[in-house]
Amino acid sequence: MTRLLRKPRNPDGLGLPPERGRLDEIDAVRCVAVLMVVITHFWISGLTRLRLLFPFWINMAVPMFMVMTGIVNARSFEKRGVSSLSDALTVRYLVGRLVSYLLPYLVVFPVTYVIEPSSFARGAPLVWQFLRGGVGQGGYYLPVMLQSVFFVPMIYLILSREGERGLLTCLAIQSAFEVLHTAYGVSADTYRLLFFRYWTAVSFGVWIWVGRGRPSARRPALRAGLVLASLAYICVVSYSSWEPVVLVDWTVTAFPVVPWAALLTVAGVRAFRWLRARWIGRYVVALAARLGRASYTIFWLQLVVYLALSVMGTGQLSGMGKLPLLVTILVLCLVGGALLDVPLRGLSRAVS
DSSP states (O other): OOHHHHHOSSSSSOOTTTTSSSHHHHHHHHHHHHHHHHHHOOOHHHHHHTTTTTGGGGHHHHHHHHHHHHHHHHHHHHHHTOSSSHHHHHOOOOOOHHHHHHHHHHHHHHHHHOOOGGGGGGGHHHHHHTTTSSTTTTTHHHHHHHHHHHHHHHHHHHHHTHHHHHHHHHHHHHHHHHHHHHHHTOOOOTTTGGGGGGHHHHHHHHHHHHHTTTTGGOOOHHHHHHHHHHHHHHHHHSSOOOOSSSSSSSSSGGGGGGGHHHHHHHHHHHHHHHTTTSHHHHHHHHHHHHHHHHHHHHHHHHHHHHHHHHHHGGGGGGOOOOHHHHHHHHHHHHHHHHHHHHHHHHHHHHOO
């Protein structure tokens, strides 16, 4: 593991060539992260989660996804030579991103309506329920990603222009948002739908890419300090009774966990890069990357699966009966999501 975390010889922090079309190692880490999402939504008691150290790995799934969102978008903007919002927010970019985020959900939303129609009969307009992600485990992800289409370019411009000072600016924006959220009593239901709660995670991802090769990006003492502080925060909020004054909602995945989530992401990329160089490893990476490219579709499929199982009362299983169910859900989501992703990806390309 020490070798995996060691600074690579080339200066990009990931050891990945910027000219390559897709980054299979990033996609492979996405595969691992979506597996973590499926596991975290399973019916596992809080005590068991703590004993299995979920706060340090399983709970990091969405923060890792946001870090990777920053990396891949920064790479894309850099290749396009983006230097202003008008450069970034082109018609092709907007249509491509919006279609890719909305298309799988357009398939899922009617299914969730059929499975649990009572959840849609609480007075809110159907359009609003659609835009807020409907019902089920992780529906908030849709509005967050739709907002990211407009906010990620802003983060990229801040960091590409201001460098390390830009990272401090992004941290200040996140901190101000959290203070205002607490001061004005914004409800947890509204808070979960806002991209700003992942501002720092995306910023770290963007900085991993745009900061590569800069002296300020290679300060081992600073990076180690941030990771240790992040781990300390996770320990305190997960294994003690302490409750922060400001980070009152989704405390265990709030922005102080981002340095640790970023380290897991980078370590995962380097591990798959190392594995890719081995004979059998290249096939493992290729399979994981293929599943990772379908991670967004897999995510929505798991929402449908868990919603259906909840309606059926499957969550009442106990003991070892849960393990075969979890394995079945994992296989169903991975295989079904990968198969469903093929026509959806083709349709997305045709539309955009």
